[in-house]
Amino acid sequence: MTIEPMRGRLRLFLELAGLTAAYVVAAKLGLMMDAVAGFATLVWPASGLSLAALLLFGNRLWPAIALGAFLSNLWTGAPPLVAMGIALGNTLEALAGTAAIRYLPGFSPACERVRDALALVFVALSSTTVSATLGVLSLTAGGIVDAESFAETWRAWWIGDTIGDLVVAPLLLVWASKPVAGLRGAGRVEAALLAAALVGMGLFIFGTHASSRIVGQAYFLCPLLIWAALRFGQRGAISATFVASVISITGTALGGGPFVAGTLHQSLLMLQLFMAITAATFLVLGASVLERRKAVRDLRVSQEGLETRVEEGTMALNRANERLCLLKQLEEAVNARDALISIASHELRTPLAAMQLHLDLMTRAILKHPEQESAPDRMMAKLVTFERQIGRLSRLIDHLLDVSRITAGRLELALEEVDLTAVAHDVADRFDEVVRRAECVVTLRAEVPVVGSWDRLRVEQIITNLLSNAAKYGSGRPIDIEVDGDGDTARLVVRDHGIGIPAEDLARIFERFERLLAGRDAPGFGLGLWIVRQVVDGLGGQIRVTSEVGAGTTFIVELPRRPPVDRPARATELAANLKRQSQPRAFELARKN
Numbered sequence: 001m002t003i004e005p006m007r008g009r010l011r012l013f014l015e016l017a018g019l020t021a022a023y024v025v026a027a028k029l030g031l032m033m034d035a036v037a038g039f040a041t042l043v044w045p046a047s048g049l050s051l052a053a054l055l056l057f058g059n060r061l062w063p064a065i066a067l068g069a070f071l072s073n074l075w076t077g078a079p080p081l082v083a084m085g086i087a088l089g090n091t092l093e094a095l096a097g098t099a100a101i102r103y104l105p106g107f108s109p110a111c112e113r114v115r116d117a118l119a120l121v122f123v124a125l126s127s128t129t130v131s132a133t134l135g136v137l138s139l140t141a142g143g144i145v146d147a148e149s150f151a152e153t154w155r156a157w158w159i160g161d162t163i164g165d166l167v168v169a170p171l172l173l174v175w176a177s178k179p180v181a182g183l184r185g186a187g188r189v190e191a192a193l194l195a196a197a198l199v200g201m202g203l204f205i206f207g208t209h210a211s212s213r214i215v216g217q218a219y220f221l222c223p224l225l226i227w228a229a230l231r232f233g234q235r236g237a238i239s240a241t242f243v244a245s246v247i248s249i250t251g252t253a254l255g256g257g258p259f260v261a262g263t264l265h266q267s268l269l270m271l272q273l274f275m276a277i278t279a280a281t282f283l284v285l286g287a288s289v290l291e292r293r294k295a296v297r298d299l300r301v302s303q304e305g306l307e308t309r310v311e312e313g314t315m316a317l318n319r320a321n322e323r324l325c326l327l328k329q330l331e332e333a334v335n336a337r338d339a340l341i342s343i344a345s346h347e348l349r350t351p352l353a354a355m356q357l358h359l360d361l362m363t364r365a366i367l368k369h370p371e372q373e374s375a376p377d378r379m380m381a382k383l384v385t386f387e388r389q390i391g392r393l394s395r396l397i398d399h400l401l402d403v404s405r406i407t408a409g410r411l412e413l414a415l416e417e418v419d420l421t422a423v424a425h426d427v428a429d430r431f432d433e434v435v436r437r438a439e440c441v442v443t444l445r446a447e448v449p450v451v452g453s454w455d456r457l458r459v460e461q462i463i464t465n466l467l468s469n470a471a472k473y474g475s476g477r478p479i480d481i482e483v484d485g486d487g488d489t490a491r492l493v494v495r496d497h498g499i500g501i502p503a504e505d506l507a508r509i510f511e512r513f514e515r516l517l518a519g520r521d522a523p524g525f526g527l528g529l530w531i532v533r534q535v536v537d538g539l540g541g542q543i544r545v546t547s548e549v550g551a552g553t554t555f556i557v558e559l560p561r562r563p564p565v566d567r568p569a570r571a572t573e574l575a576a577n578l579k580r581q582s583q584p585r586a587f588e589l590a591r592k593n
Contacts, residue, residue, distance in 0.1 A: 016064040019053050023068025024075070026168075030160065031076050033253060034264035037145045038076060039086065040136065040153040042268040043249055044160035046072075047128060048168025050094040055102075055109055055169075056176055059095060066091040078142070085138025089131040093161065097127035109177035111170060111234050112294070117287035121280045124165035132157040156265070163272050166279040167245050170238040178235075190231065198224045198240055199247065205258065206251025218248070218258050218274055225278070229286045233293070237286030241279050248275065413455040413538055415563055420490050421446040421483050423456065427463040428481065431471070435479065438471040440496075446483035450490045452561035458535045459559075465528035466494040466555050474498025474552060490559045497552035506545060532557075539563070 026046040035041035050065040069087035074080065101107055104119050111117045136154045139145040145153050183191055198221070205218055221244050228240035251257045252267050259271040424446045435442050463481075470479045474496030482493040501509060510533040536543045541559035 012060065015057060015061060016067075019049075019061055019064035020068040020071070022049060023065060024072045027068065027072035028075070030164075031072070033249070033268060036153045036156045036265065037139060037149065039073065039078065039139060039144070040132075040157040040160070042156050042160045042163070042265065042272045044157075044164045045168045047090070047093065047131065047161040047164035048166075048170075049164070049172070050090065051097050051123075051127075051165055052169045052172035052176070054094050054098040055173060059098065062091055062095060065094050078139075078144070082138045082142035082144065085141070086135045089134025089138070092134065093127050093131035096130055097123040097165070100127060109173040111174060111238075111283065111287050112290040114284060114287045114291055117234075117284045120170060121166065121283065124162050124169070124280075128158050128161035128165060131161055156269070159269070159272050159276065163245075163276055163279070166276060166283065167238075167242055170234075170279075170283055171242045174235050174238055191236075194224065194228055194231070194236075194240070195243075198228070198243055202244055202247035202251070206248050206256045222278075225282050226285070229282055229289055233290045234283075234286035237282045237289075241275075241282050245275050245279070413458060415453045415455055417451060418454045418456045418459055420450040420452065420454075420459065420485070420492065420559075421448065423459050424463055424481055424483050424492070427460055427467060431464070431467050434468070435471050438474075439476045440471055440474060440479050442467075442479045442481065444481045444483075446481065448484070450483055450485040452485075452490050452559060453563055454539055454559065458539070462532050462535055462557060463492065463494070465532050466492075466557075469528055469555075470494055470496035470498070470553075477552070485561070488561055490561055492557040492559075493554065494557075495552060495554040500549040500551055501545070501547040501553050502549055503547075506547065509545065510543075 023046050026049050027044070030041045030044045030046065031039070033041050033043040046068070053061050053065070066087045069090040070083050073083040073086045078086065100123050101119055104115070107119060108116050111120060132154050135157055136145060136150060139153065140147070140150060201221055201224060205220060225237065225240050225244065229237035232239075248257060248259075248271055249268070252259050252271050253264060257271070259267050259274070261267045261270065424444060428442055428444050431442070467479070467481070475498065477497040479497075480493070480495040482491075482495075484491050510529050512527060512530045533543055536557055536559070539559050540563055541557060543558075544556045545553065546556075547553040
């Protein structure tokens, strides 16, 4: 219980003793510099020492300042009462300066902000008036200074204390308030070069007498001080200022430098005015450099944080978009399924209803006249109708199966030698009754065999779908079919002279479930042209369409006579593209129908 208080008192005693000793040494050094009346000196580092001590260790050290000031002035020859008055002024100066600085919210002894540096400059200019006033009044009361010398003595005292606060106090505050960060590599070399340049320039300026000096302008030090502030911040600026102050005071006291005048007091007066402006300027410059560096660091951290937040937000948005796309695709798939079911139910019901009607008529006829055999011609007509409707059902089902195969990537092509001319004739013959019912006349220009390696059933499907489309939209108008080819390519042209296709609809006619007309005017699923395009793509060919409203439509299919080398890869890519297709327009068209 008694060890800690004893350690505390011992520590306080050592701090007081150390500060007292340091104060006496600093005071004696200053009083050696041609002090006015022996006590008012232009060099007074003790003021900066006392201010820094109270800011760093607290006001509890004020007795050391009072004792150090009393002993140093008593040692110089001041009467005890005068020494006590001077000591009182020095102590009050330090306490007033400390109180003023601590009144500033958030003051940092490291002087890393411009406001901290300006506060220190203000305290140096204002608090020192307390010591100068009480000190000179004490000297006047003791008969050491007369009324005529009061102003000169006060000025010297005030300038000396101000320089101490501007040069010594920042040096102690900055180096003691923050841990020293060691320089590395190039930083050490640069610091050594700066120190050498500063000492060398100081010796050039202040190391020779006025009559023989090489460099005679003190502002030649300013570039080096700027270098120190910009590269090493506040610590570099105040350290360089302190070194320059020591060299300049020493050189001037020895009779060198540009400020040498008739007396040492006059020389130091001009020098200290220069150093006061220099110390204040570079104290603020060092603080502004640190403030700017901090702002840049904060801006970089903020930018990195913003980039991180933007990246996280982008990732979250992408994830949300992916989920939205999945939901949209799911919705579109459901809509497409519903559209397909709606169209399929309507289209499949039509031939079934016709078959059911004819079956009912045949049943009634047999039941009404069971003893009579129905006329063969009438029975044959009914059977032909049955066959036609069954064929229509078969084609509709084949279309649905093709959609499933193509979308799943399972559309297989059985390649063989096929004559496109012969296939065109066969399809035209089979479609004779269809085109007759549509009141169309088919003109086939296919005289020369056009042979290639294709899938015969799929080629028939291409011609069938194009011819069916021509009969559907060119009812009552002629239909032209042309087959020709050159060395590598076969060409099929199917042209009708019907209603034509508006230009804005040409891009969508090869999509699934697309029908230019709705309802009974355009029977079917709207899959024919889509299947044609997929088959043509699978065979490595291409299909084009030209149309004019009211004048008809022309489809041109070009197929290579030999399959492309990359046909499996093209089929895989085709299947992948089909899986990514969405069908919002198909659903819209189905709803309109």
